[in-house]
Each structure stands twice: as C-alpha cells, then as structure tokens.
Amino acid sequence: MPTTLRTYKYRLYPTRPQEAALFETLRLTRQLYNAALEQRIAAYRKQGKTITGYDQQRELIALKQECPEFRGVYSHVLQEPLERLEKAFKAFFSRLKRGDKAGFPRFKSAQRWAGGPTNLMRKRPR
Template sequence: MLKAYKYRIYPTKEQEEYFAKVFGCVRFIYNKMLHDKIEYYKKTGEMLNNTPAQYKKEYPFLKEVDSLALANAQLNLEKAYKNFFRDKKIGFPKFKKKKGYQSYTTNNQNGTVTLEGSYLKVPKLKTKIKIKQHRQFEGRIKSVTISKTPTGKYYASILVEEEIKELPKID
C-alpha cells in the first residue's frame, strides 16, 4: 500500500537556489513540451511524443537538474493531455506559472532518496536537507515531492510503500 508523509524541510541558501533551478526547469520543460504538442497537433492533427532528453542539446541548463524530475513533468503532461482527449469537460492542460505553489517530484532509484536521522538526501544535491520528521514510517521510499508554498515554506512529501498487515480474524 502506498502512503504519503508530508514534512517541513529547512534548506540552506544553496539548497534553495538548487530548488529554484529545478522548479524553473520542470516548469520550462512542461511548458515547452506542451507548446510543441499544440503546434504539432495544429499542423498534423496527431499527438506528438516528445521527451525531455530531446531538449537537452538545445537547452544545456536542463542537464544541471535531476533527470527524473523532468521525466515526471513529462508524465504529468502526458496524463493531462490524455485526460483532455478522453473527456473534454476536464479542460485542456494549462501552462505552468512561476507565481504561487511550485513543486517537483523525483523517484527513488537504488537509494538515491534516503532519510538519515533528521536529514533528507535527494538526487543531484550534494548536501543533505534538514527535515522535521514528526512521524516515523515503515517501508520503502518510492518518491519524494519537494514543494514551496507562496509564503516561502518548503515541504517534502515522501511516498512510501508499506506492507499491509492483516487484521486478526474475529469469530
């Protein structure tokens, strides 16, 4: 069973700069891919299958951030695009804005995301982030979503795969 735990994190200035860079790149790749899909659809009437890797030559700054964050942005766009074509009432995918709530999701691959004591380790970030872990969890970390609220607070939402405990039979 998948369960998410949300914790407040306290990044340093360098970590905040890295997060701002990742938020910007994720927003950029989402908007660029959406724009290209719209243009391709106008020309051909078909759906374009594009990936973040196609843009890394043209935009080298995309190599500085976690590739899984960019891949998750692509998956979010694909899901929004398919949902629109499945049911028009949902509405067409919207371009991401810089203002307001910002976030990115990265997956745990072979221990790239770990929680050690009161510190969280995420890919491409050399230092560990201070975290206020008010609840313990059991299980394996699947992914982590780093988010920033409009008020400037940072949070980490950790998705954990837990074992389902069977309840005892009652006669």
C-alpha cells in the same frame, strides 16, 4: 485484519544555495511542461499530428545536449512534467468522450505549478 498505512511528512530546511537550486529546478520543470504543451499544440495545428509523452521523453537526451541549464537536472525529474502533461491530455480526451466539460490543459505560471515558490517561501527558522 485491516492494513494500516502510515504517512510521514518531512520538513526541509535548505541552505540558501540549496534553496536556489530547488527554485531553479522548479523553474526548469515548469518551462519544460509549457514547452511540451506548446510543441503538442503546434504539431497538431501545423501537421495534424499528435505527439505522445513517450515521444517527448525520447527528446530529453537532445534537450540536455542543446540546453546546458537542463544538464544539472536528473532525467527522472525532467520526465515527471512530461508524465503530468500526458495525464492531463488523457483526462481531457476522456472528458470529451464522456461529453463532460473538457478543460484543455493549461500553460502553467509559477503560482500554478504544484509545489511552487509559494510553498517554499514560508518563514522558516534560522
């Protein structure tokens, strides 16, 4: 007998302070993704060294100590953009290996960040 998977979609109706906190978390995760991408590019250009996602995740403790705005974001939430960047690099190198058009990982603007402000700015009931 085939297994049926059910999917549930929950709508969020955050208050204004909650919405501001969500936007701030999105901004910080996008900033972290872009900084991690910049760090990888700079390390390879200057030293010919590759940095892995695991190396960057180990630096999150120091980041939270140095930058107070990141202290309010849970560690698992901060690990997700680094995992997303690692996945983008793995896909890039696998496409290179196959000889396909590679498509190097891009820096992300607010509009290109998944789940960004455009999805949250829809009109909602008050």
